[in-house]
Amino acid sequence: MSAPITILWLRRDLRLADHPALIAAAAHAHETSGRLLPIFIWEPGVFAGRRASANRTWFLRESLRELSRELEARGSMLLEVQGPGSSALPALVQHLTTSGTAANEIALFFTRDHTPYARARDRAVAELLAPRGVSVHATRGFTVVEPDELLTGGGTAYGVYTPYFRRWLERVSLNNERPLAAPATLPPPPSLKLPPALQPDHAAIERAAQPTATVALLPVPGESAARAAAERWITAARGNGVNGYAARRNTLADEEGTSRLSAALHLGLLSPRELVSRLLPLPPEREGERSGERLWVSQIAWRDFYTQVLWHAPHAARSSWKPAYDAIEWDTREGTFNAWCDGRTGYPIVDAAMRQLRETGFMHNRARMITASFLTKDLLVDWRKGEAHFLQHLVDGDVAANNGGWQWSAGSGTDAQPYFRIFNPVTQAGNFDPDGAYVRRWIPELAALKAPAIHAPWAHAAALAAAGITLGVHYPEPIVDHAVARARTLEAYARAVKGLPAPRGE
Numbered sequence: 001m002s003a004p005i006t007i008l009w010l011r012r013d014l015r016l017a018d019h020p021a022l023i024a025a026a027a028h029a030h031e032t033s034g035r036l037l038p039i040f041i042w043e044p045g046v047f048a049g050r051r052a053s054a055n056r057t058w059f060l061r062e063s064l065r066e067l068s069r070e071l072e073a074r075g076s077m078l079l080e081v082q083g084p085g086s087s088a089l090p091a092l093v094q095h096l097t098t099s100g101t102a103a104n105e106i107a108l109f110f111t112r113d114h115t116p117y118a119r120a121r122d123r124a125v126a127e128l129l130a131p132r133g134v135s136v137h138a139t140r141g142f143t144v145v146e147p148d149e150l151l152t153g154g155g156t157a158y159g160v161y162t163p164y165f166r167r168w169l170e171r172v173s174l175n176n177e178r179p180l181a182a183p184a185t186l187p188p189p190p191s192l193k194l195p196p197a198l199q200p201d202h203a204a205i206e207r208a209a210q211p212t213a214t215v216a217l218l219p220v221p222g223e224s225a226a227r228a229a230a231e232r233w234i235t236a237a238r239g240n241g242v243n244g245y246a247a248r249r250n251t252l253a254d255e256e257g258t259s260r261l262s263a264a265l266h267l268g269l270l271s272p273r274e275l276v277s278r279l280l281p282l283p284p285e286r287e288g289e290r291s292g293e294r295l296w297v298s299q300i301a302w303r304d305f306y307t308q309v310l311w312h313a314p315h316a317a318r319s320s321w322k323p324a325y326d327a328i329e330w331d332t333r334e335g336t337f338n339a340w341c342d343g344r345t346g347y348p349i350v351d352a353a354m355r356q357l358r359e360t361g362f363m364h365n366r367a368r369m370i371t372a373s374f375l376t377k378d379l380l381v382d383w384r385k386g387e388a389h390f391l392q393h394l395v396d397g398d399v400a401a402n403n404g405g406w407q408w409s410a411g412s413g414t415d416a417q418p419y420f421r422i423f424n425p426v427t428q429a430g431n432f433d434p435d436g437a438y439v440r441r442w443i444p445e446l447a448a449l450k451a452p453a454i455h456a457p458w459a460h461a462a463a464l465a466a467a468g469i470t471l472g473v474h475y476p477e478p479i480v481d482h483a484v485a486r487a488r489t490l491e492a493y494a495r496a497v498k499g500l501p502a503p504r505g506e
Contacts (some may be wrong), residue, residue: 001066004034004105005096005190009041010078010091011268013111013119013141014060015223016182018271023180025109028137029187032105036187038063038071039092042200043083045117047208051391051399055361056266058209059221059395063267066222076186082200086124091198091395101190106134111268114307115399116314144272144300145171148309157312161305167390167463168301173281179274205413212393213361218394219263226264233259245292248284252353253437256366262396265303271299299439306404309414316413317403323452325412325419327496332384337381339376339479341389343443346471346478348455349429350374352442359393359442365405366432373411373423375419378485380492383410411493419493422486430457445474 008025016022022038029036047057081088089108096102108129113122126136140146150158150167158164171250175494211218219225236245237255259325264270279293313321320326343351343358353367363371368390375386387406391397407413411421433439436454440447448467453460458471458478471477 002100002103004029004032004107005102006032006034006036006187007036007089007092007106007108008036009085009110010038010067011040011113012266013268014040014063014402015226015269016067016074017223017227018141018179018274019111019182020141020180021109021111023183024137025107026183026186028109030183032107034103034105035185036076037079037189037192038076039079039081039316040084040086041081041085042205043085043267046083046204046279050160051388051397052208053361053392053394053397054208054391055211055213055218055395056397057205058215060219061205061209061262063220063223063269066224070223071186074183074186076353077112077189079189079192079194080200081194081495085121085129087127088198090128090132093129093134095195095267096190096192097132099192101192103417104133105365106132106136107296109137109139109162111144111446112138112146115311116317117399119311119314123147127193135207141271141273142268143304144168144276145304145305147304147311150308150355157182157308158305159309161302161415162303165298165301165310168304169280169297172276175238176281177273177278179271179277184265201373209404211359214359217360219260219362220257221269222457222503223264223269226261226269229259229264230261230270230275233261234275241329245296249295250432252349252364253435253441260362262398263362266396266398272303275475276300301315303316303398303401305398305415309404310400316407317399318411320410321407321414322412324497324499325410325493327494327499328382329492331380332382336379336479337375339476340371340381344476344479345374345379346441346455346458346476347374347425348439348446348475349425349433351476352433352439352473355442357390357393361393361482363390363394366428367438370407370423370428370432372406372423374425375404376410377419377422377489378425378480378482380485380489383407383412403483419497422489425481426456426482443475445469 006025006029008022013021015020046052048364052139071078081092093106129136145168152158175298191295214323234413248254251257261270265272276297279297282291282293310316314478339345343354350371353363353371357363375381376383387402390402403411409420432451434451436451439454446457448461449457453463469475
């Protein structure tokens with residue numbers, strides 16, 4: 001029997017709790033005495049594109065399986081459809097209409113996504129569905145503050161984080177909306193059989209979802225695991241002293257020092273608004289700049305900040321936010337880049353982080369800064385190559401945050417460190433892995449060394465001899481001399497920024 005149908009298009013919002021699009025779609029279905037049809041579209045770029053990640057596809061597929069079970073428990077279902085969305089949705093609407101499944105009203109609800117690709121896709125979908133009489137409704141839910149909600153006093157986008165964060169906190173405090181509860185029941189779905197052209201290629205998805213990382217080291221997929229992890233984390237974030245987030249967040253070897261919720265936030269297994277609402281407003285005694293709650297909330301704000309950067313400057317997805325930096329003469333030797341990818345640079349802190357990425361699909365944020373600085377400013381390799389490598393491996397690989405972090409390290413983006421500020425990897429290792437536990441975990445061939453030798457083995461011949469370690473045999477010699485590399489980078493950056501030609505012979 002035909003009835004009005006409300007389509008809920010799930011994308012990076014794979015949860016039931018605090019889900020404005022879900023609540024609005026369910027309410028619309030009730031009001032029209034219609035059916036609710038939750039769908040997920042397998043876009044080719046998600047599992048087969050050049051920026052696809054087997055680790056992320058596995059996490060997505062497993063999270064979808066849990067979401068499907070939870071929807072069924074509430075009287076609904078999840079329909080998986082083959083993409084791309086701009087062709088699949090019009091085809092689905094056509095099928096619902098011609099098959100007699102839908103009555104005279106079809107509505108589409110979804111959570112706004114803000115990447116350049118998502119915006120173009122969603123515009124195309126709306127334009128294609130309008131002539132078919134489909135009403136399209138986009139809601140908030142991916143960010144805490146929408147990317148077009150905050151502008152500077154001059155009416156421009158924010159390019160510096162600190163003033164953005166102050167305004168962000170003000171906006172969050174003013175809104176302070178209570179998170180939406182997960183619905184106990186949902187309107188029933190229509191009875192529907194997809195035509196072959198819209199059915200997902202499950203074999204291809206299965207092949208694409210074979211993780212390159214060790215499965216046991218990947219985050220547990222699904223909303224229920226994410227919510228349990230968030231509960232543990234919120235308690236820890238309020239801690240004081242040596243056990244609090246403020247004291248532990250930069251310690252590379254401390255696996256409990258950060259929340260590890262980034263993958264869940266990327267797929268929308270958790271609502272960023274709900275997480276922030278659990279920690280704000282801060283009690284007066286915890287309002288200081290260095291309180292654990294404020295520091296962690298600021299990480300959510302960084303996510304919103306980079307989202308609004310890409311919203312206002314979509315060119316930054318493929319080129320430097322500061323155009324002058326596109327003129328840098330990068331080192332294009334593949335051997336150098338491959339050594340970095342494989343954790344064979346001879347700088348233990350860099351190699352440990354790259355091996356962690358390969359084995360777990362995760363890297364500590366401090367390690368991301370160290371490895372990105374090393375690639376762009378010690379090896380003088382184009383930041384876009386590092387950005388793409390991270391996206392291929394990170395379970396939490398978010399286009400805006402990944403791009404923003406890489407451009408920050410390269411000096412080419414918003415709020416970037418000056419190009420002449422170049423991390424010394426040995427100094428960074430001493431500061432954030434003081435006893436060498438992190439390096440020892442990921443580079444077992446150096447486990448017999450103690451700090452400081454484990455962070456600069458080439459400078460400690462006696463320690464190497466005592467441990468029976470020969471550089472070039474058991475572990476690589478340094479791929480570059482940091483001081484020499486730093487001088488080369490300063491020259492290359494200065495030429496680009498000043499618009500000078502490359503010297504003769506280069």
